[in-house]
Amino acid sequence: MTDRLLDALAHSASRRYGGEPVSELAHSLQCAERAEAGGADPDLVLAALLHDVGRYAVDPALVLDSTERESAAGPTARGHHEIGADLIAPYVPVRVAWLVRMHADAKRYLCATEPGYHEVLTPASRHTLTLQGGTMTPEEVARWSAHPWLADALRLRKWDDQAKVVGQVTRPLSAWEPLLRTRFG
Protein backbone atom coordinates (compact mmCIF):
# COMPACT_ATOMS: atom_id res chain seq x y z
CA MET A 1 0.00 0.00 0.00
CA THR A 2 2.88 2.40 0.69
CA ASP A 3 4.18 1.83 -2.85
CA ARG A 4 0.70 2.44 -4.25
CA LEU A 5 0.38 5.72 -2.32
CA LEU A 6 3.86 6.89 -3.32
CA ASP A 7 3.03 6.13 -6.96
CA ALA A 8 -0.28 8.03 -6.77
CA LEU A 9 1.41 10.99 -5.07
CA ALA A 10 4.20 11.02 -7.66
CA HIS A 11 1.68 11.07 -10.49
CA SER A 12 -0.22 13.88 -8.77
CA ALA A 13 2.74 16.15 -9.62
CA SER A 14 1.30 16.52 -13.12
CA ARG A 15 -2.17 17.49 -11.91
CA ARG A 16 -3.23 20.92 -10.79
CA TYR A 17 -4.70 21.14 -7.31
CA GLY A 18 -8.29 22.01 -8.14
CA GLY A 19 -8.41 25.57 -9.43
CA GLU A 20 -5.25 26.51 -7.55
CA PRO A 21 -1.88 27.44 -9.12
CA VAL A 22 0.07 24.53 -7.55
CA SER A 23 0.17 20.81 -8.31
CA GLU A 24 -1.59 18.21 -6.20
CA LEU A 25 1.80 16.90 -5.07
CA ALA A 26 3.17 20.32 -4.14
CA HIS A 27 0.00 20.97 -2.13
CA SER A 28 0.33 17.69 -0.22
CA LEU A 29 4.03 18.21 0.51
CA GLN A 30 3.47 21.79 1.65
CA CYS A 31 0.59 20.71 3.87
CA ALA A 32 2.63 17.96 5.55
CA GLU A 33 5.57 20.29 6.16
CA ARG A 34 3.31 22.94 7.66
CA ALA A 35 1.83 20.34 9.99
CA GLU A 36 5.28 19.18 11.06
CA ALA A 37 6.48 22.75 11.58
CA GLY A 38 3.37 23.39 13.64
CA GLY A 39 4.32 20.63 16.06
CA ALA A 40 1.77 18.07 14.89
CA ASP A 41 2.19 14.49 16.06
CA PRO A 42 3.10 11.90 13.40
CA ASP A 43 -0.48 10.79 12.81
CA LEU A 44 -1.65 14.38 12.31
CA VAL A 45 1.25 14.93 9.89
CA LEU A 46 0.20 11.75 8.07
CA ALA A 47 -3.36 13.06 7.81
CA ALA A 48 -2.01 16.33 6.42
CA LEU A 49 0.08 14.49 3.82
CA LEU A 50 -2.83 12.28 2.71
CA HIS A 51 -5.85 14.52 3.28
CA ASP A 52 -6.53 14.79 -0.47
CA VAL A 53 -5.77 11.16 -1.32
CA GLY A 54 -9.38 10.89 -2.50
CA ARG A 55 -8.59 13.40 -5.26
CA TYR A 56 -5.63 11.67 -6.93
CA ALA A 57 -5.66 7.98 -5.96
CA VAL A 58 -9.15 6.88 -6.99
CA ASP A 59 -11.31 6.55 -10.09
CA PRO A 60 -12.51 10.09 -11.04
CA ALA A 61 -16.02 8.71 -11.59
CA LEU A 62 -16.26 8.17 -7.83
CA VAL A 63 -15.42 11.77 -6.91
CA LEU A 64 -18.23 14.28 -6.66
CA ASP A 65 -16.57 17.52 -5.57
CA SER A 66 -13.45 17.88 -7.67
CA THR A 67 -13.45 21.09 -9.68
CA GLU A 68 -12.03 19.52 -12.84
CA ARG A 69 -13.95 16.32 -12.63
CA GLU A 70 -17.56 17.24 -12.12
CA SER A 71 -18.44 15.95 -15.57
CA ALA A 72 -16.76 12.61 -14.79
CA ALA A 73 -18.69 12.01 -11.57
CA GLY A 74 -20.86 8.91 -11.74
CA PRO A 75 -24.17 8.26 -9.98
CA THR A 76 -22.50 6.86 -6.85
CA ALA A 77 -19.88 9.61 -6.57
CA ARG A 78 -19.11 11.05 -3.13
CA GLY A 79 -16.91 13.80 -1.75
CA HIS A 80 -13.15 13.29 -2.07
CA HIS A 81 -12.80 13.47 1.71
CA GLU A 82 -15.17 10.48 2.12
CA ILE A 83 -13.54 8.43 -0.63
CA GLY A 84 -10.06 9.17 0.69
CA ALA A 85 -10.92 8.35 4.30
CA ASP A 86 -12.46 5.03 3.26
CA LEU A 87 -9.38 4.20 1.18
CA ILE A 88 -6.92 4.56 4.06
CA ALA A 89 -9.18 3.53 6.96
CA PRO A 90 -8.08 -0.16 7.00
CA TYR A 91 -4.45 0.88 7.54
CA VAL A 92 -4.47 3.85 9.91
CA PRO A 93 -5.75 4.72 13.39
CA VAL A 94 -9.37 5.85 13.48
CA ARG A 95 -8.24 9.41 14.21
CA VAL A 96 -6.25 9.68 10.96
CA ALA A 97 -9.14 8.51 8.78
CA TRP A 98 -11.50 10.78 10.74
CA LEU A 99 -9.26 13.80 10.12
CA VAL A 100 -9.21 13.10 6.38
CA ARG A 101 -12.98 12.61 6.37
CA MET A 102 -13.46 15.83 8.35
CA HIS A 103 -11.32 18.19 6.30
CA ALA A 104 -14.19 19.42 4.17
CA ASP A 105 -16.53 19.77 7.13
CA ALA A 106 -13.78 21.64 9.00
CA LYS A 107 -13.97 24.33 6.33
CA ARG A 108 -17.74 24.40 6.69
CA TYR A 109 -17.29 24.70 10.48
CA LEU A 110 -14.78 27.55 10.23
CA CYS A 111 -17.01 29.45 7.81
CA ALA A 112 -19.72 29.35 10.48
CA THR A 113 -17.57 30.16 13.50
CA GLU A 114 -14.54 32.25 12.55
CA PRO A 115 -15.19 35.82 11.39
CA GLY A 116 -13.31 36.61 8.19
CA TYR A 117 -12.46 32.98 7.39
CA HIS A 118 -14.71 32.74 4.36
CA GLU A 119 -13.18 35.90 2.92
CA VAL A 120 -9.66 34.39 2.84
CA LEU A 121 -10.73 31.28 0.94
CA THR A 122 -9.67 31.16 -2.69
CA PRO A 123 -12.39 31.16 -5.39
CA ALA A 124 -11.79 27.44 -6.02
CA SER A 125 -12.14 26.67 -2.32
CA ARG A 126 -15.38 28.66 -2.12
CA HIS A 127 -16.67 26.71 -5.10
CA THR A 128 -16.01 23.33 -3.49
CA LEU A 129 -17.52 24.64 -0.25
CA THR A 130 -20.87 24.87 -2.00
CA LEU A 131 -20.43 21.35 -3.42
CA GLN A 132 -19.66 20.11 0.11
CA GLY A 133 -22.78 21.54 1.75
CA GLY A 134 -21.91 25.19 2.39
CA THR A 135 -21.47 26.90 5.75
CA MET A 136 -22.51 24.74 8.73
CA THR A 137 -25.83 25.39 10.40
CA PRO A 138 -25.85 26.26 14.13
CA GLU A 139 -27.12 22.74 14.82
CA GLU A 140 -24.18 21.19 12.95
CA VAL A 141 -21.72 23.48 14.74
CA ALA A 142 -23.17 22.44 18.09
CA ARG A 143 -22.86 18.78 17.15
CA TRP A 144 -19.16 19.04 16.23
CA SER A 145 -17.90 21.61 18.72
CA ALA A 146 -17.41 19.12 21.57
CA HIS A 147 -15.60 16.51 19.48
CA PRO A 148 -12.21 15.69 21.04
CA TRP A 149 -10.41 15.77 17.67
CA LEU A 150 -12.05 18.92 16.31
CA ALA A 151 -9.07 21.14 17.21
CA ASP A 152 -6.79 18.87 15.16
CA ALA A 153 -9.23 19.00 12.24
CA LEU A 154 -9.27 22.81 12.33
CA ARG A 155 -5.46 22.98 12.45
CA LEU A 156 -5.27 20.62 9.47
CA ARG A 157 -7.78 22.78 7.63
CA LYS A 158 -5.65 25.91 8.12
CA TRP A 159 -2.53 24.12 6.85
CA ASP A 160 -4.59 22.88 3.88
CA ASP A 161 -5.72 26.44 3.12
CA GLN A 162 -2.14 27.77 3.32
CA ALA A 163 -0.45 25.00 1.31
CA LYS A 164 -0.90 26.66 -2.06
CA VAL A 165 2.26 28.75 -2.32
CA VAL A 166 3.65 28.83 -5.86
CA GLY A 167 7.31 27.87 -5.98
CA GLN A 168 7.65 26.95 -2.32
CA VAL A 169 10.58 24.61 -1.81
CA THR A 170 9.78 21.45 0.15
CA ARG A 171 11.53 18.21 0.86
CA PRO A 172 10.90 15.56 -1.81
CA LEU A 173 8.15 12.99 -1.64
CA SER A 174 10.73 10.33 -0.68
CA ALA A 175 11.25 12.11 2.64
CA TRP A 176 7.80 10.88 3.69
CA GLU A 177 8.29 7.23 2.80
CA PRO A 178 9.34 6.22 6.35
CA LEU A 179 6.20 7.81 7.82
CA LEU A 180 4.00 6.09 5.25
CA ARG A 181 5.70 2.74 5.97
CA THR A 182 4.85 3.01 9.67
CA ARG A 183 1.16 2.73 8.84
CA PHE A 184 0.90 1.21 5.38
CA GLY A 185 3.71 -1.35 5.48
Ligand SMILES: [Fe+2]
Ligand atom coordinates in the same frame (compact mmCIF):
# COMPACT_ATOMS: atom_id res chain seq x y z
FE1 LIG B 1 -6.23 20.12 0.27
